[in-house]
Amino acid sequence: VMGGGRAERHTAPIYVLPNRAWSKAPIARILMRITNTTHYKHNARNKVILKDTKSYSLTFLPLHKYTQTLKNRITHITTILKQNTLTNITLLAYKQGPDKYSGWFRISATKEQYKIVITEFLWDGRIIKYSYTLLKNTTPILRYDNAPHHPQLPTFPHHKHIQDKIKPLTEPTIEAFIKEAKINAS
Known part of the structure; x- marks a missing residue:
């Protein structure tokens, strides 16, 4: 150095x-x-x-084209939820880290009997921990996360839960989650 x-x-x-x-x-x-x-x-x-x-x-998730501050990320996710006609979008929890690029948040949104809960932890503008969950009433239907369990999966630590099944997750993005949530909610 x-x-x-x-x-x-x-x-x-x-x-x-x-x-x-x-x-x-x-x-x-x-x-x-x-x-x-x-x-x-x-x-x-x-x-x-x-x-x-x-x-x-x-292991980091890909960044968006813009500088990803915590505020930008929350705005980006809220925009995606609105574009997909979800309602009652609520920032449930928020904690700023040591700079504007670090911290965590939890957002929820609903549509009829379905609820989406999004949690992300950013460090230096990168998503290092996430959980995206689709619930029908209170029953989990779909969840994407990168909790470090299921090391046998080729996409470890990224994986998805489809009801009680664990599967590899090749595209760990909020956009892919919303797309799959639409399919599982129909």
Whole structure:
């Protein structure tokens, strides 16, 4: 790691991902998972040492084209819910993090006997934890989430619950959830 034109001691590993490198941060410990990515570590002379080939990478959901502040994300989701004729859209909980790009929220919306509950936790503008749930009265019909269970799924940690069945989740977005919720609610 270079700083001020000279090499600095850097003992934290750097996780090299396709087109990206992430340095060690407190949130990284939560988001690490085993992949085929190669793990590199810089020594005191700033030379890269190959540590191992079984390594860790950070898992984030894709960002939207705009800067994703917590406020922007809430507005985006509210707009999607309105476009899909959901009513009684309510911000149930909200907590700002250390900056405008971090925090969490929970939103609910209804349509006839159906209710959607959306919970997201953002860190540095990225969705790192989410849960999107469709309920019929009080019975769960569909849920997308990235809770770290079901490691046998190819899309781990992303998965969906369709009533009592667990399935892989290849498109973990609010847009895909709303589209599938429409199908399950009809």
